[in-house]
Amino acid sequence: MMSKRKIGIMLLLSITTSVFVGCSNENTLMKKDTWTVKELKTQKEIKYELLDESVLNEGDMKSWYENSSKEKGVHSKTDKEYTYIVIADGKKFTTGYGIELFxxxxxxxxxxxxxxxxxxxxxxxxxxxxxxxxxxxxxKAEDEKIVGKKIKEK
Known part of the structure; x- marks a missing residue:
């Protein structure tokens, strides 16, 4: 029969292994450029609000938006209350393109x-x-880094 000490050590090793595996999986996921919907949905949900550019009436914020909306990538700017995020695909030579937020x-x-x-x-x-x-x-205003990930639906 196993002693309580051996059981305790085995339990501690099991928990430690789980923590390391979980952390390494998350780090591996963050290194990927493209995620699946399933991978995205495993992360903690954050409330967001889609906006129309008309709400950006301040000079500095409006200027940031106008520049960011033309430059390919995911851009962010934070004021006292909110972090604003622009997802842009850069210049296209035809109409018909759009951005789908997952x-x-x-x-x-x-x-x-x-x-x-x-x-x-x-x-x-x-x-x-x-x-x-x-x-x-x-x-809501966040200090964390904003990262864009393209989503493949499979």
Missing amino acids: DVRKANKDIVVGYNVVEPEKNTSIEEKESYPHMILRI
Whole structure:
């Protein structure tokens, strides 16, 4: 029969192993550029609000938005109350592109924005003119790094 001490040591080793495996899995996930919906949904949910650019009436914030909406990537700016996030795909030469937001989650010490770029459908009419597909949203003010992850649906 095992002594209480041996059982205690085995239990401690088991817990320690679980913690290390869990942390390494999360670190591995953060290194990936593309996540699945399932991977995104395993992270802690954060409430967000989709915005229209008309709410950005302050000079500095409006200027930041106008620049960020034209530069490919996920950009953020924080004021006293909110962190504003712009997801942009840069300059396109036709209309029909868009941004699809899957969710905003907290993973590790980062805020993860899961999104996809939507391309024009094959049978839709598009115009040959410059466009800048983008989206703006906000969350409660956060100090964490904002990270964009493209989502594959499988």
